[in-house]
Amino acid sequence: MLTELSKKSINVKKVAKRALEDKSVLSELLEGVLSKKETIRFNSFKVLMFISEEHPKVLYARWDFFADLLSSPNTYFKYIAIYIITNLTKVDTKSRFETIFNRFYALLDDKSMIPASHVAGNSAKIVKAKPKLQTKITNKLLAIDKTHHHPERRDLIKGYAIEAFSDYFEGAKNKRKILNFVQAQTESKSPRTRKKAKEFLKKWEE
Numbered sequence: 001m002l003t004e005l006s007k008k009s010i011n012v013k014k015v016a017k018r019a020l021e022d023k024s025v026l027s028e029l030l031e032g033v034l035s036k037k038e039t040i041r042f043n044s045f046k047v048l049m050f051i052s053e054e055h056p057k058v059l060y061a062r063w064d065f066f067a068d069l070l071s072s073p074n075t076y077f078k079y080i081a082i083y084i085i086t087n088l089t090k091v092d093t094k095s096r097f098e099t100i101f102n103r104f105y106a107l108l109d110d111k112s113m114i115p116a117s118h119v120a121g122n123s124a125k126i127v128k129a130k131p132k133l134q135t136k137i138t139n140k141l142l143a144i145d146k147t148h149h150h151p152e153r154r155d156l157i158k159g160y161a162i163e164a165f166s167d168y169f170e171g172a173k174n175k176r177k178i179l180n181f182v183q184a185q186t187e188s189k190s191p192r193t194r195k196k197a198k199e200f201l202k203k204w205e206e
Contacts, residue, residue, distance in 0.1 A: 005032050005040045015047045020055060030065060033080050045080055052087035059084060060091050067100050070107065078107060078115040086122040089129035097130060105140045109147040113157055116149065121160035124167030131171075138174050141165070142181050152189055159185075159193035166200050179205065 004010065019026040032044025052059050069081035085104065089097050107115040120141055127134045141161040144154055162185060165178050172178055185197035
């Protein structure tokens with residue numbers, strides 16, 4: 001399996017099928033995402049992402065493995081955890097996400113803006129899987145200015161938050177607060193965030 005994961009081109013569906021049929025292959029993929037070799041790490045992640053999207057219950061049994069990565073000093077490991085955990089929330093019958101909610105959203109204030117951006121960007125999926133958490137998640141995103149990041153980086157992270165807001169705004173409980181937040185970003189120093197803010201307002205402002 002390591003030989004296959006070392007190749008630049010990998011058949012994600014084929015390897016995923018093998019992992020679903022053989023637990024030892026799945027274990028190798030979990031080891032692979034921790035590999036120091038970038039190709040192995042990336043290919044393992046691609047396969048695990050596919051499994052988390054198509055067969056999330058298989059990885060739900062490995063929840064703790066991914067939850068532990070949220071506390072890793074390695075930014076890429078946090079990135080992996082954010083995406084896999086987000087996909088697993090739709091089958092989270094034991095409310096495991098609720099127990100790690102604060103740890104997950106603490107990444108908005110991570111030393112790196114990469115986990116922060118992707119936590120913000122994945123929030124709409126979590127809201128849709130966990131509608132009872134909508135207000136808590138909205139409040140976390142509205143508080144990005146309270147994070148330690150440099151103002152220009154905060155502006156970038158806000159762009160990801162706006163994308164998330166747009167995906168669940170129709171059913172949002174705090175529409176006015178969200179609109180005020182987005183309107184403020186039309187003056188953002190980030191061209192990307194300004195663009196996202198204007199697109200949002202064009203779509204949702206009454």
